Amino acid sequence: MSPLQTANAPGIVVAGLRKRYRAAPALDGMSFTVRPGVVTGFLGPNGAGKSTTMRVILGLDAVEEGSALINGRPYRRLRRPLTHVGALLDASALHPGRSGRGHLLWLAHSQGLDARRVDQVIEQVGLATAARRKAGGYSLGMRQRLGIAAALLGDPPIVMLDEPFNGMDPDGIIWLRGFLRSLATQGRAVLVSSHLMSEMQDTADHLVVAGHGRAIADAAMADLIAAASRDRVVLRTTAGADATSVLIRAGATVAATGRDTVTVSGLPANRIVALLNAGAVPFSEVSAHRATLEDVYLELTREAVEFHAATPGAPR
Amino acid sequence: MTPLQSLRAEWTKFRTVRGWMVGTVAAALMIVLFALLTGASSDQKGAPPVPVGPGGEPVTDSFYFVHRPLAGNGSVSVSVSALDSRVPEGPGVVPWAKAGLIIKQSTRQGSPYAAVMVTGGHGVRMQDGFVHDTAGPRGPVRRLRLDRAGDTVTGYASADGSTWTKVGTARVRGLGATAQIGLFVASPPVVDGGGTAGSVSTAVFEDLRGHGTGDWTGEQVGAESPSFAGYPDNTSGSYTGTDARLTVTGAGDIAPAVGDSLPTGGHLRDILTGTFAALIAVIVVGALFVTAEYRHRMIRLTLAASPGRGRMLVAKAVVLWVVTFAAGLAGTAVAAPLGERLARDHGVYMFPVSSSTELRVALGTAALLATASVLALAVGAILRNSAAAVTAVIAAIVLPYALIAVPFMPAGVSKGVATVTPGAAFAVQQTLVPYDQVASNYTPYYGYYPLAPWAGLAVLAGYAVVSLVLAAVLLNRRDA
Incomplete structure (x- = not known):
């Protein structure tokens, strides 16, 4: 991306972040972009640098190299920052003796907002009945809602949420999924980290996968799923051993993936059917494999090989 | 933002x-609570009254007086040929032992007077009104003279008995038509370690001449006064001899009362003892904030909302200071008059405080609390741990307070603590006035601080900043 584009880019642009904690590198060239109108999922194992990256974006942690820009500006140069980025880093980070409303009120006052805006976001996240109780008594789900309310306070064009699904009941999860989608539909840039793959698969349009302090993938969800599915075929058969020997002889790679299923790669489905018929191997089903986000994630983080949006579907 | x-x-x-x-x-x-308890728990009803000088201040007006009436104007002169002091339980020198001539309205406690005298270590002095003190000529002095002309009393000293040098002139109101004139000997307690030791002095007067009528009467003035420490064991006041040669023995002083010469007197600092407890509360709140x-x-949410970190910290400090100051001022403004009134109702003599001093104590105490809480805030921000911050700040402020409250703490240590530690700020509660002509323990324990009130507060403010x-x-x- 050229410097001109970077300077004016809406959303979040993270470029080449490097940071060490004592000797160990925490961030090692982390780069990605969060664009408006899209929900971007942020995945990665513990220690991959997700939370550190979010803290760097918010100007909380310093880096040795690289930059994180909000609509082209570093966070610490923003006036009334919560009107530019709303963030939920840690839902439990609140004073237990303060009411949920009090918690939002000081935040609002810090941005020159008033109590009316506080009551609006309380309503928006469905916390009206509990808002005047001490936050120390809130369930994790209620704290998540309070944290999301805080992120929405400044009506920001960018929303950044770290693990917002944690501790939510099923109703809450369904609500949040729709809520995040609606934020993107309104044209906001949304960055969500989660370790709940299914939630992420249903919610995010775009995916950034972190590993060893870098983004090992930064691509559209659909492209990643398609690439991970590749030409693999799932074969259901009671004669797994026969099928395997026939297909290997034809040059395929075969892996047993269930009690009576094997996954075949290296051969198209019609060729597999022909070979099995020719060898008189019984089978009940041949289907194209559709990868889940879990497959994508495991493959990426296991191999830790870079995968870029610029080369979707490229063989690795 | x-x-x-x-x-x-x-x-x-x-x-x-x-x-x-x-x-x-x-x-x-x-x-407020401590002020009420201090006021209500005191009981000095029926105690002898504290003598008060013309300015309303408490005084010591206890000395051995050999006197006779003097109608109208007149003069008296005498030679002081010897002044010996004894301190049975301490050092042998009594710098402010006094022997000389005095004219006094009566032997009533606190009545107007003027006197010219030789002292144990401060040469010839002219004193009046308990607080006024003028040094006389240096060099050997043989004779003293005291003249009354209406309200004007003039003291003289002479090295040869013929050439007189004026020591000082005093306008003394209320001497009356007939005053008492004569010789006096006073011998105040001397500073001994952290306390005082009683002294007694004997003067030999020769060639007493002058006006006045009737026989000489010798008596201890103010023997029952609470500001009089009494005679050392096995000694007493007396006079013997004739006008040609009189030997007079006395104890006591004619001077303003100070902290340790009026131990039963209460002062504003005692009423505001609750400052100690309040300090602990505001330190805890300040650190926790x-x-x-x-x-x-x-903190991450706070700094995400306020990326200007220094500004956020200053905003915290300002809010905390103002809130604590307001609370402290409200508390002091209620506690001081209430406690003083209760104490007086229970017979306690309160050292008088001008309204400007009372205001300074109230504002100063509130500022002390507010600044201490900001210090706790700053230390809390450095240590990022409540227990460590509270402990550190209590050690820095309350420990000096406790050390000051130990009576046997050497004066040097106690003054040092009240100069360089944050505890220096307790100087804002000083209401007692030290006097050059009164030797005393001017230490924090007795209510005297080495720094001026605002200078003491500035030391604490320095630590906080x-x-x-x-x-x-x-x-x-x-x-x-």
Whole structure:
């Protein structure tokens, strides 16, 4: 991306972040972009640098190299920052003796907002009945809602949420999924980290996968799923051993993936059917494999090989 | 984010945690409660009255007086050929032992007078009105003379008995048509370690001449006064001889009363003992105001909302200072008059305090509490741990307070503590006045601080500001 584009880019642009904690590198060239109108999922194992990256974006942690820009500006140069980025880093980070409303009120006052805006976001996240109780008594789900309310306070064009699904009941999860989608539909840039793959698969349009302090993938969800599915075929058969020997002889790679299923790669489905018929191997089903986000994630983080949006579907 | 928004956010933060509001109000109530307890628990009903000088200040008016009436104007002169002092239980020198001539309205306690005298270590002096003191000529003095002309009394000294040097002139109102004139000997207690030791002095007067009628009467003036420490064991006041050669023995002093010469007197600092308890409360609240942010991991949210970290810290400090100051001022403003009144009702003599001094004590105590809480805030921001911050600041402020309250603490240590530690700020509660012509323990224990009130407060403020700057530097340097 050229410097001109970077300077004016809406959303979040993270470029080449490097940071060490004592000797160990925490961030090692982390780069990605969060664009408006899209929900971007942020995945990665513990220690991959997700939370550190979010803290760097918010100007909380310093880096040795690289930059994180909000609509082209570093966070610490923003006036009334919560009107530019709303963030939920840690839902439990609140004073237990303060009411949920009090918690939002000081935040609002810090941005020159008033109590009316506080009551609006309380309503928006469905916390009206509990808002005047001490936050120390809130369930994790209620704290998540309070944290999301805080992120929405400044009506920001960018929303950044770290693990917002944690501790939510099923109703809450369904609500949040729709809520995040609606934020993107309104044209906001949304960055969500989660370790709940299914939630992420249903919610995010775009995916950034972190590993060893870098983004090992930064691509559209659909492209990643398609690439991970590749030409693999799932074969259901009671004669797994026969099928395997026939297909290997034809040059395929075969892996047993269930009690009576094997996954075949290296051969198209019609060729597999022909070979099995020719060898008189019984089978009940041949289907194209559709990868889940879990497959994508495991493959990426296991191999830790870079995968870029610029080369979707490229063989690795 | 403007400074006003920072202030408003921090104020909202403060007021929405009930514990902090309760702690601050409790600090104010503590001051009032201790004042009520101090006032109500004292009982000095029936104690002899404290003599009071013409300016309303408490005085010591106890000495051995050999006198006779003098109608109208007149003069008296005498030679002081010897002045010997004894301190049975301490050092042998009594610099402010006094022997000389005095004219006094009567032997009534606190009545007007003027006197010219030789002293144990301060040469010839002319004194009047208990607080006025003028040094006379240096060099050997043989004779003293005291003249009355109406309200004007003039003291003279002479080396040869013929050439007189004026020591001083005093306008003494209320001497009356017939005053008492004669010889006196006084011998105040001497400073001995952290306390005092009683002394007694004997003077030999020769060639007493002058006006006045009738026989000489010798008596101890103010023998029962609470500001008189009495005679050392096995000694007493007396006079013997004739006008040609009189030997007079006496104890006591004619001087303003100070902290340790009027031990039964109460002062404003005693009424405000609750400052100690209030300090602990405001230190805890001040430290928690920032350490709670770390303990509950809120600091990241705070700094995300206010990326100007130094400004956020200053906003916190300003809010805390103002809130604590208001609470402290409210507490002191109620406690001081209430406690003083209760104490007086229970017969306690209170050292008088001018209204400007009373105002200074109230404002100063409130500022002491507020600044101490800001120091706790700064230390809390540095250490990021409630227990460590509270312990450190209590050690820095309350420990000096406790050390000062130990009567046998050597004066040097006690004054040092009250000069260089944050405890120097207790000087804002000083209401007693030290006098050059009264040797006393002018130590914090007795209510005298080495620094002026605002200078003492400035020492504490210095600690707070330096800590706050350090906290801001660290806050900017550290990852949140």
